[in-house]
Amino acid sequence: MSVKILLEESEIPRQWYNLAADLPTPMQPPLGPDGKPISPEMLAPVFPMNIIEQEVSQERWINIPEEILEILYRWRPTPLRRAFFLEKALGTPARIYYKDESVSPPGSHKPNTAVAQAWYNKQFGIKRITTETGAGQWGSALSFACCLLGLECKVYMVRISFDQKPFRRLMMETWGGKCIPSPSTETNAGRAILEQDPDTPGSLGIAISEAVEDAVTDETKQTRYSLGSVLNHVMLHQTIIGLEAKKQLAKIGEKKVDIVIGCAGGGSNYAGLSFPFMADKIAGADITIIPTEPTSCPTMTRGPFAYDFGDTAGMTPLLPMYSLGHTFVPPPIHAGGLRYHGIAPLVSQSIIEGLATPRAVHQTECYEAAVLFARTEGVIPAPETSHAIAAAIQEANKAKEEGKEKVILFNFSGHGLMDLVGYEKFFAGRLQDYPLPEELLNKSLLALKDLPKPKVAKSGRW
Ligand SMILES: *Cc1c(COP(=O)(O)O)cnc(C)c1O
Numbered sequence: 001m002s003v004k005i006l007l008e009e010s011e012i013p014r015q016w017y018n019l020a021a022d023l024p025t026p027m028q029p030p031l032g033p034d035g036k037p038i039s040p041e042m043l044a045p046v047f048p049m050n051i052i053e054q055e056v057s058q059e060r061w062i063n064i065p066e067e068i069l070e071i072l073y074r075w076r077p078t079p080l081r082r083a084f085f086l087e088k089a090l091g092t093p094a095r096i097y098y099k100d101e102s103v104s105p106p107g108s109h110k111p112n113t114a115v116a117q118a119w120y121n122k123q124f125g126i127k128r129i130t131t132e133t134g135a136g137q138w139g140s141a142l143s144f145a146c147c148l149l150g151l152e153c154k155v156y157m158v159r160i161s162f163d164q165k166p167f168r169r170l171m172m173e174t175w176g177g178k179c180i181p182s183p184s185t186e187t188n189a190g191r192a193i194l195e196q197d198p199d200t201p202g203s204l205g206i207a208i209s210e211a212v213e214d215a216v217t218d219e220t221k222q223t224r225y226s227l228g229s230v231l232n233h234v235m236l237h238q239t240i241i242g243l244e245a246k247k248q249l250a251k252i253g254e255k256k257v258d259i260v261i262g263c264a265g266g267g268s269n270y271a272g273l274s275f276p277f278m279a280d281k282i283a284g285a286d287i288t289i290i291p292t293e294p295t296s297c298p299t300m301t302r303g304p305f306a307y308d309f310g311d312t313a314g315m316t317p318l319l320p321m322y323s324l325g326h327t328f329v330p331p332p333i334h335a336g337g338l339r340y341h342g343i344a345p346l347v348s349q350s351i352i353e354g355l356a357t358p359r360a361v362h363q364t365e366c367y368e369a370a371v372l373f374a375r376t377e378g379v380i381p382a383p384e385t386s387h388a389i390a391a392a393i394q395e396a397n398k399a400k401e402e403g404k405e406k407v408i409l410f411n412f413s414g415h416g417l418m419d420l421v422g423y424e425k426f427f428a429g430r431l432q433d434y435p436l437p438e439e440l441l442n443k444s445l446l447a448l449k450d451l452p453k454p455k456v457a458k459s460g461r462w
Helices: 049-055 066-072 084-090 111-123 137-149 159-164 166-174 188-196 204-216 232-238 240-251 268-282 345-353 363-376 383-402 420-427 438-448
Strands: 015-017 061-063 080-082 095-100 128-133 152-158 178-182 223-225 259-263 288-294 305-309 318-322 359-361 407-412
Touching: 015 232, 015 240, 015 268, 049 111, 049 232, 066 111, 066 137, 080 240, 084 095, 084 363, 084 383, 095 240, 095 383, 111 128, 111 137, 111 232, 128 137, 128 204, 137 152, 137 166, 152 159, 152 166, 152 204, 159 166, 159 178, 166 178, 178 204, 188 204, 204 223, 232 240, 232 268, 232 345, 240 268, 240 407, 259 268, 259 383, 268 288, 268 345, 268 407, 288 383, 305 438, 318 345, 359 363, 359 383, 363 383, 363 420, 383 407
Parallel strands: 095 407, 128 152, 128 223, 152 178, 259 288, 259 407, 288 359
Antiparallel strands: 015 061, 080 095, 305 318
């Protein structure tokens, strides 16, 4: 039996899969400040039109431009690995596979969309891209992509991560990106927040506000903003993960996958792996699909489906998604990433349909899972990734109890070599579980009170 299942470059998928084409109930549109659906033209100051076209596309398959594939070949197709050693440690009859997205130069799945977005911006004549970053994974992925394509890159990094993770900033600088802590004094959004709360740890939402403001206020009109998750086109670009995994499972002779798992912050690595399998589920296959999240930032498991802003300052359109409220700042005690208040609209609608079953995991269980994984399989997982591993272990243990030979597939979204401080806290016994207290949740949800409400529409098939 093979430990790693590889594809030739010639076997790389040549089209992305668009779930929007197959969801039985249509997506509800993003809304503008007046509560009316926004038109593609309204997004034009923020994103280039070729990306906006992908954002609203209903085509099932979208060709991947050859020049993008030529860049992706530097690390793709990524290996599918059989977690033999983890299986053995668990004594499970389940066969566990993981798609190893940690092999990209920045160390995660994020360059799959960073390269595509930088390429489309360049095609459109854009010279400079702004963005936000949390743990620094997205900022490094976009700096890497912009470097390869000859674009300028400016990254607003959530302050707590900027202070705790200097190595990510140095990765960005090595690839020629410019990285500053957010909130910063360089934008109106940043200055307003600093005035209210000078010691704020920052949040992804605040950083998004700053990066969008920077892009739309550039008088040369040659700057656009780029988002590393949440939006439809990002989910689209990541589907290369699941499409490769399908070919790899076929190659090793696996006819059926029982359980597909991914950790979800904004939802892109989870969607990238799972959406091609969700297409099979829509066509009748029996697959359990599980997006996982921290109990301290329980967007999918405890948030309502609502219209909410993508950012704290309320500059983005209102998106129909599960949300904790756009002013949500996760507790600093939480070390595992996945801190975003919302989740991709496509992921949200598929949860409403019953096509996916979200699960929240406690942080100490995640770190235990990550350490077991490192001590059996070898690679040290990103704290985000550990939320997928913990759920995979739960499912493998369940298969053991039931005495069933299930096939479990999860996404290994990235390595944790830049996040060892979280491991240090775990080993020192300084990490506790922190399920979000009800009072804090309710307080945070007040931000949704006066916003329009989306319909909760589903086909009832699942
Ligand atoms: C950014 C990141 C995530 C979370 O983002 P998604 O868009 O939900 O995928 C998960 N894992 C790693 C390693 C990341 O860098």
